[in-house]
Amino acid sequence: MLLFKRHADLRKYLNQIKLAGQKIGFVPTMGALHDGHLSLIKMAKKNRELVVCSIFVNPTQFNEQKDLETYPRTPHKDIRMLEMVGCDVLFMPNTSEVYPEETETSLNLDLGMLDKVMEGAFRPGHFDGVAQVVKRLLDLVQPHSLYMGQKDFQQWTIINFMIQELGIPVQLIRCPIIREPEGLAMSSRNARLSEEEKIKALAIFETLKLSKDWIQKMPYQDVEKEAMKNLNLPGLKPEYFKIVNKNTLLPPSESTPFENLIACTAVWVGRVRLIDNLFLGE
Numbered sequence: 165m166l167l168f169k170r171h172a173d174l175r176k177y178l179n180q181i182k183l184a185g186q187k188i189g190f191v192p193t194m195g196a197l198h199d200g201h202l203s204l205i206k207m208a209k210k211n212r213e214l215v216v217c218s219i220f221v222n223p224t225q226f227n228e229q230k231d232l233e234t235y236p237r238t239p240h241k242d243i244r245m246l247e248m249v250g251c252d253v254l255f256m257p258n259t260s261e262v263y264p265e266e267t268e269t270s271l272n273l274d275l276g277m278l279d280k281v282m283e284g285a286f287r288p289g290h291f292d293g294v295a296q297v298v299k300r301l302l303d304l305v306q307p308h309s310l311y312m313g314q315k316d317f318q319q320w321t322i323i324n325f326m327i328q329e330l331g332i333p334v335q336l337i338r339c340p341i342i343r344e345p346e347g348l349a350m351s352s353r354n355a356r357l358s359e360e361e362k363i364k365a366l367a368i369f370e371t372l373k374l375s376k377d378w379i380q381k382m383p384y385q386d387v388e389k390e391a392m393k394n395l396n397l398p399g400l401k402p403e404y405f406k407i408v409n410k411n412t413l414l415p416p417s418e419s420t421p422f423e424n425l426i427a428c429t430a431v432w433v434g435r436v437r438l439i440d441n442l443f444l445g446e
């Protein structure tokens with residue numbers, strides 16, 4: 165695996181790759197890698213693309229300085245894991261490479277309601293930061309395909325919108341959520357959970373699965389209430405549990421087809437905030 169820290173070197177290398185007719189698949193991450201991240205790399209490899217993974221803990225998407233400071237960082241382990249799955253290129257820039265002073269990097273993109281609901285309501289400015297960094301990394305890498313996880317469904321929807329709005333020539337691919345055997349969605353933040361908290365956190369996926377049954381029998385508003393009650397356990401603090409139309413991220417109407425319904429939730433487990441989601445019509 166080749167490791168680049170400077171975007172000029174990365175570009176020089178990728179230009180040669182493109183000239184040779186090879187397609188490039190890009191997997192942006194913030195590191196502290198786990199099998200969820202690796203599944204994205206594997207999917208890009210399966211599609212026979214040259215895989216570029218980036219590791220960059222993007223300061224502009226954190227609302228709290230403390231969260232940025234305590235975000236897990238395991239670069240040596242990450243490099244070993246990427247080599248094991250055959251990642252071709254790792255891009256590990258520092259902040260001034262991604263946001264050079266002389267380059268305007270802020271995006272004036274109106275995300276409409278997409279960034280006002282759910283995560284957007286609790287983390288103001290978060291998705292502006294996400295859109296800004298993904299746009300910047302896409303400019304630097306110029307991939308044919310971009311691989312992102314359903315785990316961050318609202319993020320995926322917003323990046324999809326940005327790609328359409330700005331006419332960026334890249335194919336966005338949504339990769340399924342990888343879970344621990346017991347059901348907890350893999351997340352870099354899980355590393356901050358105690359063993360006891362990991363067991364408590366299982367209630368999140370359990371509740372998502374229950375909501376799939378409940379939606380057959382009751383209106384979505386009652387399912388949301390029932391789910392919030394179900395998550396209100398010692399050590400857990402649910403922030404929201406919403407059932408929305410997957411295209412608009414807004415509450416469903418009578419005519420929203422079942423397969424468009426997705427349940428999304430954010431729950432504090434001790435001091436760690438976890439998100440998860442489930443399509444209700446699948």
Ligand code: AMP
Pocket residue numbers: 192193194195199200201203204311312313314315316339340341342343349350351352
């Ligand atoms: P992050 O490092 O948290 O920014 O995540 C980088 C990418 O990995 C994003 O596209 C995430 O949606 C994806 N990802 C994170 N966790 C998982 C998971 N458990 N399963 C599949 N993809 C994931």
